[in-house]
Amino acid sequence: MRIAEIRPHVLRHDLERHFQSAFSTFATRWACLVEVICDDGTVGWGECLGPSAPNAALVRAMAPLVIGRDPREIEPIWTEIYNQFRDQGQRGATMTAQSGIDIALWDIAGKAAGAPAHRLLGGAYRAQVPAYATGGFRPVGRDRDEALAEELAGYRDAGFTACKIKIGYGVDVDEASIRLARDVLGPDIALMIDANHGYDAIEAIELGRRCADLRLAWFEEPVVPELLDAYVEIRARQPIPVAGGETWHGRTGFAEAIARRAVDILQPDVCGCGGITEMRKIAWMAETAGIRVTPHVWGTGVALAASLHMLAILPPTPPRHAERGPLLEFDQTYNPYRAEILVNPVAQSGGMVAIPQGPGLGVEINRAALARYTVEG
Numbered sequence: 001m002r003i004a005e006i007r008p009h010v011l012r013h014d015l016e017r018h019f020q021s022a023f024s025t026f027a028t029r030w031a032c033l034v035e036v037i038c039d040d041g042t043v044g045w046g047e048c049l050g051p052s053a054p055n056a057a058l059v060r061a062m063a064p065l066v067i068g069r070d071p072r073e074i075e076p077i078w079t080e081i082y083n084q085f086r087d088q089g090q091r092g093a094t095m096t097a098q099s100g101i102d103i104a105l106w107d108i109a110g111k112a113a114g115a116p117a118h119r120l121l122g123g124a125y126r127a128q129v130p131a132y133a134t135g136g137f138r139p140v141g142r143d144r145d146e147a148l149a150e151e152l153a154g155y156r157d158a159g160f161t162a163c164k165i166k167i168g169y170g171v172d173v174d175e176a177s178i179r180l181a182r183d184v185l186g187p188d189i190a191l192m193i194d195a196n197h198g199y200d201a202i203e204a205i206e207l208g209r210r211c212a213d214l215r216l217a218w219f220e221e222p223v224v225p226e227l228l229d230a231y232v233e234i235r236a237r238q239p240i241p242v243a244g245g246e247t248w249h250g251r252t253g254f255a256e257a258i259a260r261r262a263v264d265i266l267q268p269d270v271c272g273c274g275g276i277t278e279m280r281k282i283a284w285m286a287e288t289a290g291i292r293v294t295p296h297v298w299g300t301g302v303a304l305a306a307s308l309h310m311l312a313i314l315p316p317t318p319p320r321h322a323e324r325g326p327l328l329e330f331d332q333t334y335n336p337y338r339a340e341i342l343v344n345p346v347a348q349s350g351g352m353v354a355i356p357q358g359p360g361l362g363v364e365i366n367r368a369a370l371a372r373y374t375v376e377g
């Protein structure tokens with residue numbers, strides 16, 4: 001079995017309703033999938049987090065290092081790509097591109113073995129995971145708090161037991177939105193806030209202190225991810241557990257954040273941190289340091305499936321009868337790639353999502369749906 005071709009697919013969909021995080025306006029949903037095709041006809045799928053055109057270009061640049069090799073040599077292939085791109089790589093787009101290739105190789109290895117990826121990774125601790133709804137962005141052209149109340153009521157009624165909303169628009173307006181969210185969700189649904197690094201340390205500490213009475217489960221990306229000392233300071237000077245990591249890459253990037261105890265909750269993204277191969281090592285480092293892992297997930301059904309295999313293999317920490325998690329991040333903003341491109345989409349029921357049990361990632365691509373959104377590939 002040899003790798004014959006690597007094909008990036010860039011997907012584009014212009015959104016009818018635009019929405020904003022602290023620093024971005026989402027008018028278009030982009031995605032970059034990676035299809036790895038073997039000489040025996042086996043196909044694997046992966047996904048790259050972040051800007052699609054650079055990811056696709058880098059995947060094409062990496063392909064000659066991989067074509068002709070046995071796709072099950074996953075660690076040697078990972079190391080070869082990393083070594084060849086190290087001098088201008090290590091973090092950023094080289095790692096997000098490499099992640100997409102790596103995930104596709106795990107899909108192929110599972111298909112070749114007739115086993116789900118989580119079994120090849122050492123075995124699953126669980127068959128399902130609780131999911132939290134990600135949403136609560138600021139809609140363009142509509143009152144934010146009115147939209148937020150309506151959206152959160154929908155998640156509550158759909159059975160979610162945890163929700164995350166976006167902040168980072170300003171301390172005063174954010175505090176009001178968080179109080180509204182807690183009112184709508186009631187006391188029993190977990191609530192998290194994500195500033196998408198829209199604050200500086202002074203604002204983050206102020207917001208955290210003001211919201212001390214609201215039982216917030218975590219305060220995600222309060223400040224830009226480069227400022228590890230600011231993360232440490234925010235952890236020390238306000239009461240909400242601090243989360244981050246969706247833009248950190250590779251073992252070395254995460255090792256620095258873990259060593260400095262920059263966060264209470266680490267959020268590697270399997271499509272960004274270096275793929276399944278690298279995320280497993282990052283998760284083990286976090287476990288060794290006693291730092292909780294709650295993966296970041298953003299993208300298509302392929303990203304969701306790959307993340308579910310990682311969630312399956314995270315050891316129960318601490319060990320006890322009633323397990324705490326781990327939680328799946330389940331974005332609920334409009335994204336046709338989440339379900340449409342899969343024959344068997346990932347779905348939640350009563351706030352729980354099943355770990356895929358089919359070979360590889362356990363998902364099948366709907367080629368007709370994929371073609372509707374493909375602009376390159």
Ligand SMILES: [Mg+2]
Nearest residue numbers: 194220221246
């Ligand atoms: Mg985030």
